[in-house]
Amino acid sequence: REIRVAAMFAASSATVCVTQGCVLRGRGVTRRGHSSSSKKTPTTTRSSRSLQINAQFSVSKLTSVLAKKTQGDLDRVFKGTSRTREKLSYMDEVLALWRLDDLEDTLDELEETLLSVDFGPATSGKVLDAIREKVEKGEIKTGREVKQGLKDAIVQILESANGGKAGAVPLNFNEKENEPSVVLVVGVNGGGKTTTVGKLSHRFAQESGAKVMLVPGDTFRAAAAEQLATWAERSNGVMAQYTEGMKPGALCYRAVDDAIKAGDVDVVLCDTSGRLHTNCDLMDELVGVKKSIGKAMGGAPHETLLVLDGTTGLNMLNQAREFHAAVQVDGLILTKLDGTARGGAVVSVVDELKIPVKFVGVGEGIDDLQTFEPSSFVDALFPENEE
Secondary structure (H helix, E strand, C coil): CCCCCCCCCCCCCCCCCCCCCEEEECCEEEECCCCCCCCCCCCCCCCCCCCCCCCCCCHHHHHHHHHCCCHHHHHHHHHHCHHHHHHHCHHHHHHHCCCHHHHHHHHHHHHHHHHHCCCCHHHHHHHHHHHHHHHHCCCCCCHHHHHHHHHHHHHHHHHHCCCCCCCCCCCCCCCCCCCCEEEEEEECCCCCHHHHHHHHHHHHHHHHCCCEEEECCCCCCCCHHHHHHHHHHHCCCEECCCCCCCCHHHHHHHHHHHHHCCCCCCEEEECCCCCCCCCHHHHHHHHHHHHHHHHHCCCCCCEEEEEEEHHHCCHHHHHHHHHHHHHCCCEEEEECHHHCCCCCHHHHHHHHHCCCEEEEECCCCCCCEEECCHHHHHHHHCCCCCC
16 A cells, blocks of 8 residues: 555554654654653654655555565574474484384373473373374374374464464554554563564564654653664664653553654554553553554554563463453564573463464564464474484
8 A cells, every 4th residue: 555645643552652742744843842841752863855655665565575484584483492492302202212002101201391391281282182183093103293293283273373374474454545553562571572662663664664653652661762762763763752651541542643643654563561460450551551542543553462471481371361351462472482491382372362473582683573484483393303
C-alpha cells in the first residue's frame, strides 16, 4: 500500500505510554506547548528529507521480507541455541544403542532429556506418545527414524498455533489505507522488552523501508525512555515523547491522538513497563491502557506481542497464561535464548496456549532478533549427525 502524507497515524497500547507534545506534521516537527516542569525524552533529529513518506513501503513487502530466512539468519539461530542443543545431544548416545526390545527404557531416557531443557511433562509426554505409536505401527524402526519422528512431533506442536501451516507466522498488520500498524509489546520485568522494541524497529526499517515510531511506554523504570531513544536513533526511527507523571491510559490515548496527526508513520511500536503477572492491579492497568488505545484508534493495537525471557524456563508458562488472559496475546518473542539451556519451555507454552512464536532473540547484536520458523528452530536443536 502506498503511504500518503494524509495517512492516519495510530498509536500503541498497554502500559505503553507516549508523547509529550511532539507532533510530526508533513516534513517538519512542531511541538505543543508544555510547562517548563515537563520532562522531555531525547528525540532523534531528522532531516526534512528523511521525514518524507517512503512510497515504496507496503505491508505485503514487510510481511514477505520477514518470512524469508538467509543462511546468516539460520547460522544465528544455530549459534544461539548452542546451550540447549548441548544438553539434547545426549539423545544421540541413547539412540545409537537403539533396540526395539528396549523401547520403553529408551523412551524414558528421551523423556528425561527433554525435561532437562524444560519441555515440560505434558509436552514431553505428547511427543513421546507420538513416537511410541509410530513404533507400534512399524513406521519407525531405527534410532535415526526415532530422532526424525521426535523432531516432526515438536514441529507439529509449534505449527499447531498457526493452524498446522508450515513456515513463519506473520504479524497482524493494519491493511487499511492511510493508517499505520500498531504493535504493543508486553511482559514481565527484565525480559528485554525495550531492547526488543528497538530491534524490531531496526528490522522493519532496514528490511522494508518502513518509518517506525517508538513509544516510550515504560514510565516506571529509570532511563527507559533514554534507552529507547538510543534505539530510535540507531534504527532511524521517530521517537515519541511523553509527559512525566501522566497515567499510562491517558498518556497512551494522547499519544495515539498525536500520532494520528503525523500522517507519515508506517508502524508504531509501543514499549510498556515490566510487571509481574501475579500483580492484579498492574495487570488491570495494562488492560486499561489497551482499551484506551482502542478508543483512540479503532482496531488498535493490531498486534500484541509477549516477550518471554528464555532463561526463566517453564516459569514462562504461567506468565503467558496470565498475560494472554488479560490482553489476548497474538504472538510470542523468546529472548535471551543464547544464554540458557532451557529453550524447550517455549514449546510447552505453544502446546498449551496455541500462541505462535513470532521472533526469537539469539544474541545482543541489533541483527540478532530473528523471525521464528519452527522447522529451522527444531533443526537447530536436533542437528543431523554427520556420517
